[in-house]
Amino acid sequence: MWDLILNPFVTVITVLYSIFGNVVVAIIIFTILVRLLMYPLNIQQMRSSKAMQALQPELKKLQEKYKNDREKLAQEQMALYRQHGINPLGGCLPLLIQFPIWIGLYQAINHALAATPLQLIDLGGRFLVGGLDHLVPLNNVWLGMDLTQPPTPPTNPVFALALPLLVLVTTWVQSKLITPPTPSGEDGQPNQAAAMTQSMTTIMPIMMGFFSLSFSVGLSIYFVVSNLFTIAQYSLQGQADWRRLLRLKKPDGEGADTVSGTARPKKPADSPARPEKKAADKTTQPKSKTQRAKPAK
Amino acid sequence: MIPFPILRSNVLNIVKFLSRHRLIGAAILSVVLAAGCGPAPLGTSWAGLRVIGEEQHILVAFNDRLALVDPVDGKTVKLRNQEGEIRLDDQGNPRLWEIKQNANQFFAAPAPLDDGRLLAVTYNQVLYTIDLPTARVENGSGTPIPNHNGHIVADLLEGDGLVYAGLSSKNLLALDAEDLSVVWTAQTEHGIWSKPLLVDDVLYAASLDHYLYALDARTGDLLWKLDIEGAAPSAPAYANGRLYIGSFARKIFEISRQGQILNTYDTVDWVWGAPAVVDGILYAADLVGNVYALDTTDGLREIWRVKASEMSIRPTPLVAGDYVLVASRDQRLYWLKRSDGSMVMDNEGRPLLREMQGPIFSDILLIEPNEKTDIPGPYVIVSTLSPGQILVAYTLEQGRFLWTYSMQ
Incomplete structure (x- = not known):
């Protein structure tokens, strides 16, 4: 089968x-x-x-x-x-x-x-x-690397360790790009599921990078290509949130829990999501960096 | 019992959750990939076997262990002192001929050296010299082969003070049996997975690079190399001044010692195991279960060909008495008639075959009675991939079960 x-x-x-x-x-x-x-x-x-x-x-x-x-x-x-x-x-x-x-x-x-x-x-x-x-x-030898073996010396040259790093980085970028906006609860804190998703964006790349240390170099190449494909796919569809990835400052009026930029899907005008979202945005506004900085001065 | 609407609601909630949180779904996928599809564990080859000495003790190299097994009862050999008494440990139990290297894996059968020692090598190219009577490792944590990458799955070959080792990293090495230094290195274009063949100071090595190499055994100088059109994971057989080898080109070649192809025979599938040549007849098997008998005195003319198994036959066929024994990945050992390849029938008129617990890839051993081995008749020893049945012994005649040796 x-x-x-x-x-x-x-x-x-x-x-x-x-x-x-x-x-x-x-x-x-x-x-x-x-x-x-x-x-x-x-x-x-x-x-x-x-x-x-x-x-x-x-x-x-x-x-x-x-x-x-x-x-x-x-x-x-x-x-x-x-x-x-x-x-x-x-x-x-x-x-x-x-x-x-x-x-x-x-x-x-x-x-x-x-x-x-x-x-x-x-x-x-x-x-x-x-x-x-x-x-x-x-x-199965490419650039001096044995593709069938893990990237760790002595079976492969030291520079092969760049591959697990690439797996980690591309998985992280991919995770950040495809993670949907983090919705907040009424108290302005991310809800449990959202927090879990957020923690996964950190854990998963580390996990994949760690796995790649024991997987063959050939498989690491596959992981990197696959991740790059996902990144390209989301980018071409306007779904990738590069602004959030690069931690760029959100435009005025947008809360920390919402996603700005071109990727943000527009809600229909009659959707009840809009007023609730705005309310949530307001509750989270004091969490922005500029607001937090003021009391410290 | 959970009412269906509630069950459906719970399922829907999970589905919704996964739909909204694709990343968590992807994480689950990663765990599945890592757990279920990880790199193949190091148990990636079959046991290396060797018959040692007149007692015909069976040396087994498998995963992290080396063991010496008595063919009479299938038990690990007990160590004895100089007076011939069994040595006991602190608890009063007999000391056994067994070596365990937790951090290492053995796939290659060790080579017995002229001075009574054994030379064993791990998958990661660490050499151990072992005193055969006492099972004592003489060089502690082992001696790595310097300046060579790759792994060793090929059995070691000893000859004239040198030990030859094929590496997966394209190299064939000759080591000094005394100090384990590298005497010479020859390079091929791909890995060498089989024990070379030594005939009259010429070393014949088959490589996965599709070539058969002939080298000067003392210097490593290349005498000739011959394209055999496909990968060759087993050594050639030598008989009547000619070499015989099968390859992944679905062919069996008859080759002169000067490196010329004399005859070829087309097989149905890849040939992995080395052919056996007995009384001028070549016996070989392919990886879809066909067994061939070819007349080497008549240009590899086919005498018979049978489909013995539905799965691959990796080991070299064992020719003994009136039988040709073949062992398959389908976990069975088959007795075929040497005359026409048909199945031998047992006393009850059923085909003579034996089922094991695991697939069989190692070559079949034949243990024959002699002055030092107190057995009533010839035994055949089969090794499976199942740790519970590393060795199984049957009588050659009628395949009566004798014993099982496990490594659990």
Whole structure:
């Protein structure tokens, strides 16, 4: 069953290698191709997420209204989704569908590089087209680095340690760019879920950088390319919040919990989200740097 | 029981949460990737096996351990003092011939040296000299091979005071067996994963770079190299003045000692294991389960070909008596008739095969009775990837189970 994903992936990587003669180029192009194939799923996921976000104020109202009747709450929530034509699974399902593809992508690179006897034996029989046998094993040395080994010395030169660092940095940039604006509670403090999301933007890059120390160099290249693709994708769609990433000062009238810049999705004029958001903005205004600086003078 | 609407509400809340917080979803994905799809653990090869001495003790190198196993009962050999008495530890238990290196992994079978020592090497190229009678490691924390990257999965080969080691980093080394210094280095274009073959001071080494190399064993000078069209992870076999080797080009080659291809035979799939040549017949298997018998006296003419297994056959076929034994990734050991490749039947008229706990990749060993090994008849020893069944012994005739050796 798993071979249904893995075998085509391994075949494509090897065909790309036969065309370009370089396994790193093959990994880069293959990663981009797979990400492009998953693009419609990403778009659907993003749209669904945005729609769900826009509904949050109304959902909150429902939760308040039916806080003692969970059955009724569920019915009303479903009715609200139906009314707005939203599939509540629309944001999550694409992510779940992408899971096996991501894992397949990852495993395909591992298999194609075939660093060990067991991996090389496993490569046999995975090619779906003929004439690729003479390419095996792929040349896995690039810029003096053994792509099948972790970046740590002595198996790889010291400069290979730049790759985990690149993984960390690109994961961090990606996390910062795709994290939705942090909504605040009525007390002006970020709510629990938002705080969790924020902490993940710090933890995840460190985690990925740490993992990359033990993963092969080839996989680190895949992580970097994949992260860069996500960054490019969000930027081209105007979803990337570069201002927040660079910690630029927000324009006047915008609270710390809102996201400024071109990426901010516009709410419909009749949406109840706007007045609530403004109210939230006001409560958080004293948290801006200029406001905080004044009492200290 | 949770009412369905409430259950649905809870599920929806989780879905909503993940939809809104894609980053957390991505973090979960990262954890899945890291946990389920991490780099292959170091258990990445099969056990290295070697039969040592007239007692035919089986030396096993697997993961972090080396052990010497008695073929008679499948137990770890007990250490003895000079008077021949079993040595005991502080608790009164017998001391066993076992070496554990927690930080290291052994894949290559150690080489017995002329002076009664063993030379073992880890995956990370650390050499250990071991006193065979006492299992004492003589050089403490080991001696790293200097100035060479890469790993070692190929078995070591000893000969005339030198030890030859193939490295995954394209190098073939000759080490001085006394002081472990590097005597010479030869380079190929890709890794060397098999023990070289030494014939009359010429070293034949197969590389994953698609070439077979012939080198002067004393100096490492290249005598010739031959394109065999595909990666060759096993050493050639030598018989009747000719070399025989299979490769990932789906071919078996007959090669003269001067480096000319004399004949080829097309196989269905990649050939990994070295061929066995017995009485002028070459036996080989491929990675989709085919077994071949070819006449080497008649230009590699096919005598028979059978599909013995549905999965890959990595080990060299074992030819003994009237049988050809092949072991497969499908965890089975098969007895084939040497005459036509058909399955041997047991006493009850069923195909003679034995199922194991794990896939089989190591070569099959044959232990024959002699003055020092008190066994009633020939044994075959199979090694699986399952730590609970590192070695399993059967009688050659009728495949009667004898013992299992585990490393748990």
